[in-house]
Amino acid sequence: MIQRSLQDWLDYLERLHPTAIDMGLDRCREVATRLGLTRPAPQVVTVTGTNGKGSTCAFIAQMLAGQDKRVGVYSSPHLLRYNERVRINGADASDTALCEAFEAVERARGSVSLTYFEMGTLAAFWLFERGVLDAVVLEVGLGGRLDAVNLVDADVAVVTNIGLDHAEWLGNTRESVAFEKAGIFRCAKPAVCGDPAPPESLLESAARSAVPLLVRGRDFDLVREAGCWHWRGQDGAGNLLELRNLPILALPLENAALALQAFALLEPSWQPERLTESLQNTRVTGRLDRRAIRWQGRDLSILLDVGHNPHAAAYLAQQLQAQPKRGRRLAVFGLLADKDLAGVIDALMPVVDSWAVAPLASSRSRPAAELSETLMERGASVSIYPGVSQALEGQCDQASEEDEILLFGSFYCVAEALDWLDRHAANGGQSIGG
Numbered sequence: 001m002i003q004r005s006l007q008d009w010l011d012y013l014e015r016l017h018p019t020a021i022d023m024g025l026d027r028c029r030e031v032a033t034r035l036g037l038t039r040p041a042p043q044v045v046t047v048t049g050t051n052g053k054g055s056t057c058a059f060i061a062q063m064l065a066g067q068d069k070r071v072g073v074y075s076s077p078h079l080l081r082y083n084e085r086v087r088i089n090g091a092d093a094s095d096t097a098l099c100e101a102f103e104a105v106e107r108a109r110g111s112v113s114l115t116y117f118e119m120g121t122l123a124a125f126w127l128f129e130r131g132v133l134d135a136v137v138l139e140v141g142l143g144g145r146l147d148a149v150n151l152v153d154a155d156v157a158v159v160t161n162i163g164l165d166h167a168e169w170l171g172n173t174r175e176s177v178a179f180e181k182a183g184i185f186r187c188a189k190p191a192v193c194g195d196p197a198p199p200e201s202l203l204e205s206a207a208r209s210a211v212p213l214l215v216r217g218r219d220f221d222l223v224r225e226a227g228c229w230h231w232r233g234q235d236g237a238g239n240l241l242e243l244r245n246l247p248i249l250a251l252p253l254e255n256a257a258l259a260l261q262a263f264a265l266l267e268p269s270w271q272p273e274r275l276t277e278s279l280q281n282t283r284v285t286g287r288l289d290r291r292a293i294r295w296q297g298r299d300l301s302i303l304l305d306v307g308h309n310p311h312a313a314a315y316l317a318q319q320l321q322a323q324p325k326r327g328r329r330l331a332v333f334g335l336l337a338d339k340d341l342a343g344v345i346d347a348l349m350p351v352v353d354s355w356a357v358a359p360l361a362s363s364r365s366r367p368a369a370e371l372s373e374t375l376m377e378r379g380a381s382v383s384i385y386p387g388v389s390q391a392l393e394g395q396c397d398q399a400s401e402e403d404e405i406l407l408f409g410s411f412y413c414v415a416e417a418l419d420w421l422d423r424h425a426a427n428g429g430q431s432i433g434g
Contacts, residue, residue, distance in 0.1 A: 006095040009102045010082055010116075017115040028118050028148045032125070034108040040128035041072060043135035044152055045262055048144040048181045049160025051312040052194070052258075055251045055284045056160050059259030061137045065090065066278035067269055069134035074124040074149070076117065076141050079286055079415045086124045088131050093124075101126045117141050121148035135266075145183020156262050157184045157191040157211075160255065162199055163311035178202040185211045190236065190265045192220075194258035214261055222257040229253055233261040235270070243272055249279060250288055252315065286414040288319065291421060295396045302392075304417055305408040308335060310343030316408060320351045327402030328353040330395040334388055334413040337366040341374055344409070352406065354381040356391035360412040388416040 004012065045060055047053050057075055064071045070089055078084040083092035093101075101123035105114075114122070121141075128136050138149045162178045178198060182205035185191050191206060196217035206213040214220055220233030231243045241264055249256055256279055264270070289304040307316045320329070331352045335341055357371040372382045385391035388407075395405050407417045 004099060004102075006082065006098055009099060013102075013116045013119050016119065017113050024146050025148070025151060027112050027114060028122060028151055031105065031109045031112055031114065031122055032151055034110075035104065035122065035126060037122070037125050037129060040125045040138075040152060041133040041136040043266060044138065044154050045135070045156045045158060045266065046138045046140065046144075046149060046152070046154035046184045047158040047160065048140035048147075048184055049158070049194070050163035050177070050309065051307070051315065052160040052252060052255045053139045055282070055287055056158060056194075056255045056259050056262075057137045057139050058282050058284045059251070059256050059279065060158075060262055061087075062282045063259065063263045063275055063278040064135045064137075064267070066274045067267060067271075070132065072124075072128040072131060072133045072136040073139075074121070074128075074136065075139040076120070077411050079411060080418055082120075085120060086127060088127065088133070093127060097127055098123060118148045121151075125152070140181075140184065143177075143180035143183070145180045147183075150184055153186045153189070154184055155189060156265050157186065157189065158258065158262050159184075159191065159193045159195065159198070159202065160258060161195040161311065162202065163309065174199045175201045179205065182206065185209050187211070190214065192258060192261045192265065194254055214265075216254070216258065216261075220257065220261040222253055224253070231257050231260055233257075233264050235268070236265050241270060243275065246276060247280060249282070250290070251282060251284060252288070252319075256282075286411070286418065288316075289414075293396075293421065293424060295399075298399070298401050300396060300399050300401065300403070300405060302405045302407060302417075302421075304414050305406070306411050306414050307408050308339050308344065308410050310340055310347060313344040313347035313408075317347045317351050320406070325404075327400055327404070330399055330403055330405050331355045332388065332391045332395055332405065332407040332413070332417070333357050333371065333409050334360045334368075334391075335366050335371065335409045336360065336362065336364045336412070338364065339366070339410075341366060341371065345375060345378070345380075348406075348408075349378055349380065352380070354383075354395075356383045356385055356395050358385045358388045358391040358413075360388065360410055361416060362410075362412050365410075365412070388413050389420045392417055392420055 047057050061071050061073045073087040086093035105122045140147045140149050162174050179201040182202045187209045190212045193215045223230045228245045233241050286306045291302045307313045329352050357368045359365045359368045368384045372384050375382045
């Protein structure tokens with residue numbers, strides 16, 4: 001077989017299947033059998049939901065690692081490098097390891113056609129089995145029931161929340177979305193839901209499969225106080241557990257509370273100091289990700305967030321409203337064409353003073369002119385730029401040290417900003433993670 005670089009493999013995978021998304025497990029299951037794949041680790045946590053999957057996975061993985069376990073994480077999409085999708089013991093998979101995994105899957109698949117995501121999922125499972133891990137945390141790519149990740153039976157299934165997104169695949173009601181996400185449930189295995197008002201279809205799916213379903217607000221919850229928060233939940237036997245006076249985190253507390261409950265069902269060990277440390281050490285690039293840069297003699301603050309649907313935008317707005325605001329908030333924004341533009345910007349309009357919009361480096365980008373027109377219809381102050389980097393520089397030019405620059409929207413938008421920050425730091429601009 002011709003030796004391919006990782007980029008060669010990724011280019012090849014893009015062309016391998018006639019469609020980017022092809023829901024169903026039969027093709028993946030056949031190739032997994034040929035590969036001899038059994039189970040990626042003794043403990044498996046599968047996480048689905050409309051928003052918050054990345055940070056929930058990160059919290060769970062960090063807590064498991066805090067118990068001295070060898071942990072693998074499979075997530076998507078990536079921001080800068082494909083390697084981010086497969087992490088083993090806190091480190092991204094190397095180019096060499098990924099190439100070996102893709103070669104193994106390619107040999108096994110024969111004439112079976114697999115999508116980009118399916119090839120990547122099987123490659124991740126192949127690497128996890130060879131990594132001799134104690135646990136893996138798997139993030140669903142789309143939906144749940146027919147997602148390639150769902151080949152593996154989860155010991156604990158996690159649903160972050162239920163909102164509307166990917167309607168062409170999951171339906172345009174919360175009931176239909178919840179039905180697809182409940183597809184990761186397994187008979188008599190526990191599940192955790194972070195949505196305090198889950199649709200009936202999720203509850204019915206759990207009941208049909210005798211799944212013990214723990215719901216936030218009913219079976220576990222968090223309480224905020226000035227400068228701290230408290231958590232209550234239960235272990236697998238139904239015994240009450242509590243953590244009090246936890247420090248405020250950079251990532252959403254709702255996702256931390258959800259992760260704590262999933263961990264409590266998976267692990268008998270309950271060490272408050274270790275858990276607190278793990279929560280504090282959890283970081284997710286591009287999610288409520290604050291950076292400080294030096295720009296033209298001024299110290300500026302930039303907040304990056306990949307919120308790209310109404311549910312995520314509403315949460316972002318809620319977080320911003322809860323923060324003391326010294327100066328203006330200057331937004332940099334780009335979005336894909338298949339996302340709910342009005343739903344996203346309506347949530348952020350009350351907390352943004354001016355907007356800089358730009359097209360994304362994707363054929364699926366929504367035109368900047370359309371972004372601008374929709375914002376101007378709502379009375380917003382808008383500037384159009386040819387790209388995200390130029391829009392970010394434009395907002396930096398006019399920002400004072402009291403202002404905050406909010407860059408949000410698509411993963412493509414945040415990825416370009418991260419690349420810009422790296423280049424700025426390399427040129428002596430002092431980009432510092434917050």
